[in-house]
Amino acid sequence: MEKKSFTFDEIKLKLVNYCVYQDRCHAEVEQKMREFMLIDEAKDEIILYLLKENYLNEERFTRSYIRGKFYIKHWGKNKIKINLKQKQISEKLINKCFDEIDESDYEKTLKKIFEDYYSKQTDLKEYQRKSKTIKYLMGKGFEYEKINDIFD
Missing domain, CATH: 1.10.10 (Arc Repressor Mutant, subunit A)
Structure with missing residues (x-):
């Protein structure tokens, strides 16, 4: 099956929608971008756009991830931390955001x-x-x- 090719603006819109659907971290967005075989300059431009327009916000992602995993899945802090680190979230940010858990x-x-x-x-x-x-x-x-x- 041939891969459908998209214009830069179509790809950008797809990534906006990907971030709007639920909070994402940088690693998830970069993973998603791999599907589109973009050159590095295009990737950087999209990441910057998503950040500037606040579609991509690592702290907001981390906070909502912590709330969901604790209040819905009832995970403890160690498991949450390990999973966030796998998503390349810094320990400093993780610890800062743990105040989401009462x-x-x-x-x-x-x-x-x-x-x-x-x-x-x-x-x-x-x-x-x-x-x-x-x-x-x-x-x-x-x-x-x-x-x-x-x-x-």
Whole structure:
């Protein structure tokens, strides 16, 4: 199948729509641009345009990503951070944006996930139940120290 070719303005519009549909990070936009086999100058021009017009905003992306992954998917901070780093978001920006998560919401969510999971582990010895629960919560990205506080 032959690849349809687009004009520069059509590609630019496609990327605007890509960013409008949901917040994107630079890495996602660059990945999307690879589909269009653009020369570097064209890529740079589109990126600059998206930034200037505020279609592409790394901090806004990071904040909405953190809110979604915590409040909807109930991920802990470690998992959120790892996934944002894979999207080439700097640690400094990630840490700055973690204020999107209310600390008491974080504790409540951790407690609730803990209680739901722990209460289902019935046929185990106490230490197995505990270690299985810790492993589960760490897999969801919660910090070991915070998990341990629940057991105390």
